[in-house]
Amino acid sequence: MDDTPHHQRSGRHDVVELRVHGVSGARPEQVLGLAHVRQVAGDDSGGFHRAAETEDAERDGVTLEAYRWGDLPSGTVARTLSLVFLLPFMLSNVAVWMRPTDRRSGAGVTVLCRLLALNLTVVYVVSIGGVALDLLAWRCLGAARCRGPFDTMAGLDGREVGPRLAVLALLPIAAVAFLRLLGTRRPRPAGNPLWAVEPMVGRLRAVHVAAALAVLNLMLLVARTAGGATASTTVLLTLSAAVLPVCAGLLAVPGLLDRAATMRMVTRTASAVGAVAVALSVATLVAVALDERPWPSSDGLPGYDEVASWALLTQMTLLVALSGLVLGHHGRGDRRNALPQGLGAAVVAAIAVGLGSAFAANLVYQSGNLLGGYRGDGGPPLPYQWTLLAFFVHVIAGVVLCGGLTLLSRRRRWRAAAAITARDFPTVGPEGAERLRQVTRAVARARFAEWLGLLAITYAALSGIGLATSLLRLTDLAPDQLAWRVLGLPAGAVGMGLALGSYLVAAVLVALILGGVFAYRTAWFRRHVGILWDLGTFWPRAAHPFAPPSYADRAVPELADRIIHLTERHDGVLLCGHSHGSVLLALAVLRLPPRVRQRVVLLTYGSPLDRLYARLFPAYLNETVLRTVGDRVEWRWLNLWRDTDPVGGWIFAPHRPGDPPPDPADPAGRVDRRLRDPQGLLPPPGERRPPPVRGHHPGESDPDFRAAMSELARRLRL
Known part of the structure; x- marks a missing residue:
């Protein structure tokens, strides 16, 4: 490529139009x-x-360039599928970035989200x-x-209980190591990362590994002490139990993990706790394997039901506390x-939490049914029966x-949409009546996003269902037994609900796996579901260290560096961002030095900056931040929307x-430009079909888009 500035070669004003696509992952040719x-x-x-x-x-004297980032969140099929299994961790990580702007409430939300993330790791280990x-x-x-060959697996059937438990305890340890491996795969790091929280991942990882090993130790030691405790098992049980409140305490003190003044101390403490947990695990495995005392006789591992019950009850309690804190927050609400x-x-x-606990419960439930290990003893562990039933009720x-x-909301949405289309198309003949109804329906569907807040409030209140089922588990009754005693329902009805809940979880998992494959292979499918992956992996790991790493740490600095490079070799840069690409560009603009901002203009279209991001992440992408973006480009910014x-x-x-x-005094009032969609109801002369409804589709070839770009180019050349 010839890097000689174009205006030196041609004598003309040289401008580059840099386009950044949205979640569709479009090819650069498109x-x-x-x-x-x-x-x-x-x-x-x-x-x-x-x-x-x-x-x-x-085109029109402007050099076109495109930035394709669509493979950063996924890349390969294996990488995309790993996101499916890390989905609960990824969502818990996104939740921590949704805290309110109020410092006190925001700190409380951050602490509860991090404790919930820790509990997800605990539930994962308990299920394995x-x-x-x-x-x-x-x-x-x-x-x-059990069905063969699992009844004689690896020759362990002839061994004592202690050695069997010690050897098979390596499976949960390997599962934690597998999660850690998935969480460390990341895009090539940039030299100047966007987020300052990534160094915290190491501290979070040490805390989560320590808690995972401590819970595994508790499962082994509680089972061992059920037949009588010794001095060594009592000491190990006490120390392992003490690791959990220490891990929770490191996360529960507001700002402790984030504060620069305590960073070194917290890092050393987390590393020390992790080392202690590893040492306790080694000692526990040795103690259990070498203990030749007889074990108690029971259908299931002694104490396992209690450990699982308290893990799930803690999870539901934290979730209800988080929902109560948010719903009771009296700070400034959404401005609409x-x-x-x-x-x-x-x-x-x-x-x-719902997905994590449901995946964990279904793993235990289906594994037992597949191997035939729950025949004749009342079925799977009670905590998981209640969890699957709660998931089924929650989904219904x-x-x-x-x-x-x-x-x-249908009537109100239709009324509002009809008012919009009536202003856009004031005179409609009989031949356009049906097309007008189709356009009104499209506007009414798009306005459903305005009602998601009410749905979210109601859904958050449903967390009480999980807490109620966790409390019912403390009755030591199976769901069918309690339903028969209290409601007089036959056992088959509740059993059907458990089976349906289990199949529903399996269907969700299969759908997520297929969605991951199709999202990678099919552009149409990715355009509709890719926002889940792109939004989830956009935010860095500030709650769960095993979540997928943030691709924004590469994409945004890479964009900023490219813009700087282009302004050094060209007269100016027209930044064009569609959908999530507008978010990447807005953050890139905030990183540009003053000398570069003067030669940059910004065009966003189909942008979720305010409609989604400012509402969901009010502490990080609010109106103040958006106005800062406008100030950085001296309000050479247009936003096209439909x-x-x-x-x-x-x-x-x-x-x-x-x-x-x-307000003429407010430059922000000149940013937004509404595009009538569609351009008309009837086919243009010589055409057989009417103009299409564009919706969220990009429109780089539309006349309105080109007119906006020409206007911004003129502003840049002034």
Whole structure:
């Protein structure tokens, strides 16, 4: 590539139009509208592309360039599938970034989210321990009731209980190591990372590993002491139990992990706790393997039900506390719907907890049924029966709520949409009536996003279902027994609910796996579900260290460096960001030095900056931050939006027909430009089809887009 500035070669004003796509993961040929492109910077995961030598490299005197970042969150099929298994951890990590702006409430939300993330690790280890220790070591190899070859696995069937437990305890340890391995895979790091919290991941990792090993030790030692305690087992049990409150304490003190003044002390403490947990695990395995005393006789591993019950009860208690804190927050609400700030934290945490506990319960439940280890002894452990039943009830309640809210809001959404289309198309003949109804329906569907806040409040309140089922578990009754005694329901009804809950969890897992594969292989599918992966892996790991790493640590600095490079070799840069690409560009603008900002203009379209990000992450992407972005580019910023777009929207003012004019003294009032969608109801002359409804689709070739770019180019050249 010839790096000589274009204006020195041609004598003309030289401008580069840098386009950044959204979550669709579009190919650079699609972003640029060219048949052939070549990569000029970056690599296969995230690269900058321009027209090939055989293509016209300029349009309207502007050189086109595209930044493709779509493979950073996923990349390969294996990487995408790993996101499925890390989904609960990823969601718990997103929740911590949704805290409200109020310092006290925000600190409380951060602490509760981190404790919930720690509890997810504990529940994960307890479920793996349920398969390895309770099902395989105790039931299958002890009572020899499992299907082969698991009743004689690795020759352990002839061993004593202690050695069997010690050997199979290596499976949960390997599972934790596997999670750690998945969490350390990341895009190539940039030299100037965006987020300052990534060094905290090491401290979080030490805390989570220590808690995981401590819980594993407790499962072994509680089972061993059920037949009588010795001095060594008592000491090990006491020390292992003490590790858990220390781990929780490191997370529970507000700001302790984040404060620079205590960073070295916390790092050393977390490392020391992790080392102690490893030493206790080695001592526990040796003590259990060498203890020749007889073990108590029971259907399941002694004490396992109690450990699982308290892990799940703690999880539900933390979730209810988080929901109560958010719903009771009286700070400034959403400026449109007056919703409590930080509401997204409770909702996303509830989804993370629901998926995590359901995956854990179904792993134990289905493994036992598959191996035949739960025959004749009352079924799977009671905590998991209640968890699967709670998941089934929760999903049914969620479906009913979504359906009810859809019907409840339909009339109001349709009324608002009809008012919008009536202003856009005041005179419609009979031939356009049906098309008008279709457009009104598209606007009404897009406006459902305005009602998500009410749905979120109700969903957050549903966390009480999980707490109630956890408390019912303390009755030591199975769900069918309690239903028969209290409600008089036959056991088959509750058993059907458990089976349906188990199949529902399996269906969710299969759907997520297929979604991960199709999101990688199919652009259409990725455009609709990719926002989950891209939003989840956008935020860094500030709660769960085993969550997927943040790709923004590479994408945003890489964008900023490229913009700086382009301004050094060209007269200016037109930044064009669609959907999530507008978020990446907004953050990149905040990193630009003053000399570069003067030669940059910004165009966003289909942008979720205000409609989603400012609402979900009020402490980090709020109106103040957005106004700072405008100030950095000296308000050379235009935002194009459509009423048919369910994701993007206006940032500062809608400017719909009939709205009051913006304040001329406020430059933010000139940023947003509403695009009528579609352009018309009837087919243009010579066409057979009417103009399409664009919705959230990009529109780089649309006349409105080109007009906005021409206006920004003129501002840049002044």
